[in-house]
Amino acid sequence: MRELLVATKNPGKFREICEALEGVDFKLVSLEGMSLDDGDFVEDGETFEENAKKKAVYYAEKLKGRFEFVLGEDSGIIIDALKGELGVKTRRWGAGEKASDTEWIEYFLKRMEEFPENERGAEFVCCAYIIAGGEEKVFRGETKGIITHKLEAPIVGGIPLSSCFKPVGFDQVYAALSVEQKNKISHRGKAMAPLKKFLEEV
Numbered sequence: 277m278r279e280l281l282v283a284t285k286n287p288g289k290f291r292e293i294c295e296a297l298e299g300v301d302f303k304l305v306s307l308e309g310m311s312l313d314d315g316d317f318v319e320d321g322e323t324f325e326e327n328a329k330k331k332a333v334y335y336a337e338k339l340k341g342r343f344e345f346v347l348g349e350d351s352g353i354i355i356d357a358l359k360g361e362l363g364v365k366t367r368r369w370g371a372g373e374k375a376s377d378t379e380w381i382e383y384f385l386k387r388m389e390e391f392p393e394n395e396r397g398a399e400f401v402c403c404a405y406i407i408a409g410g411e412e413k414v415f416r417g418e419t420k421g422i423i424t425h426k427l428e429a430p431i432v433g434g435i436p437l438s439s440c441f442k443p444v445g446f447d448q449v450y451a452a453l454s455v456e457q458k459n460k461i462s463h464r465g466k467a468m469a470p471l472k473k474f475l476e477e478v
Contacts, residue, residue: 279303280475281343283335288434289349289464296459296468300475302345307335314338324350324403325414327364332405332412344409347471351402351464353437355423357391363401366437381427381436388423396423398441400463404471408478415474417466420444428452 280302284290290306297304307314317334321327332348339346352366367373371383388396397420404415421443429439429451438450443461450458459465 277301277303278345279305279343280345280347281335281339282306283331283346283348284308286434288432288438289351292435292458292462292464293347293349293468295455296465297472297475300472302475305343312338319350321350321364324352324364324401325405325416328403328405328414332407336407345475346407348405348407349402349464349467351400353441354399354401355388356397357395358387377431377433377436381431381440384437385426385440388425393422397421398423400437400441402463402467404467406471406474408474411478413471413474415467415471417463417468419461419463419466421446424449 278301282290282293282304285307287308290308294304314334319327319330321330327350328348330348331350332346335348336343336346350364352363354363355361362369367380370387371380375383399418399420402417406413421441424440424442427439428442428449431439432451440449442449446453446461450462459468
């Protein structure tokens with residue numbers, strides 16, 4: 277079976293990508309547990325697409341010859357009331373990327389306390405960039421919603437915002453939805469659907 281390297285060490289993202297790509301004739305492999313000297317990697321792109329490409333290209337080169345298929349994914353949230361603050365910097369924002377999920381989300385919710393219901397709009401964005409042999413493609417997904425005043429589901433490791441983001445048209449947060457529901461409407465699910473089709477045809 278062919279292997280697809282998913283260039284992430286985030287267990288929550290990797291699990292969701294695996295769920296969204298279930299059924300493809302590939303073994304998905306994450307960076308978690310690999311002994312890699314990747315301290316020189318800098319995620320400094322100005323867009324989700326740039327960061328996703330940087331991850332795919334960097335790890336394809338770093339592991340040259342081992343993986344023909346490499347997927348770089350970048351995602352984050354745009355908060356209407358905090359314009360320009362999160363976006364591509366989402367996990368590095370606020371309490372910072374070294375903070376635990378609980379510490380990060382507590383800081384975030386505290387910052388959001390002052391905003392009333394009509395100012396809590398948000399949009400999740402996901403960009404998936406795949407290197408497939410000599411071919412490269414990019415897929416994007418977006419989902420609008422609101423930020424709840426408190427966590428409405430247990431924190432999912434690596435993706436704490438899913439416990440306080442309620443997509444438009446639903447009365448449950450991401451983390452409370454079934455895998456099937458979330459894959460249909462989530463930013464990551466929307467980006468992975470055309471990617472899955474591409475992998476099935478490649």
